[in-house]
Amino acid sequence: MRISRRDFGLGLGGLIAAGAAALGYRRIFGAPPTPYDDLLHQIVDRKPAALLGNAVIKTMPNFDTGVLAAKLRQPGFVLQNRARADAAAGRVIEAGGWIVPETVALYSALAASFA
Numbered sequence: 001m002r003i004s005r006r007d008f009g010l011g012l013g014g015l016i017a018a019g020a021a022a023l024g025y026r027r028i029f030g031a032p033p034t035p036y037d038d039l040l041h042q043i044v045d046r047k048p049a050a051l052l053g054n055a056v057i058k059t060m061p062n063f064d065t066g067v068l069a070a071k072l073r074q075p076g077f078v079l080q081n082r083a084r085a086d087a088a089a090g091r092v093i094e095a096g097g098w099i100v101p102e103t104v105a106l107y108s109a110l111a112a113s114f115a
Contacts, residue, residue, distance in 0.1 A: 034114050036069050039107065042079040046111045053112025055096025056105045065113045072106060079107050 034040065043049045057063050076082065086092065086101035093105040100108075 036110060039072050043107060043111055049108040049111040050115030053108035056109040057112055059095050068110055
């Protein structure tokens with residue numbers, strides 16, 4: 001039995017489509033670009049961050065993504081360094097039963113805006 005190129009191509013395309021559907025579009029092609037990727041790239045796993053971020057946003061009455069991003073872009077607001085400093089200085093936020101450093105909460109709120 002001989003398989004034509006057309007049948008082979010259609011079969012391969014079907015396998016790729018099935019794989020993409022099974023793994024999810026974002027996992028294969030990544031999250032769509034945002035104007036805040038310079039900040040969001042610091043978050044290792046955005047899904048849990050977005051869950052926390054939804055709780056954080058509920059505690060922020062005037063949440064504005066642009067204002068938050070401007071604050072996080074200030075010098076010295078690198079997530080890893082600032083989170084340690086916040087915890088040591090007692091700058092924490094309670095959201096959804098979790099007590100987290102302020103910077104972690106703010107980055108999570110930004111992640112929730114694009115989840």
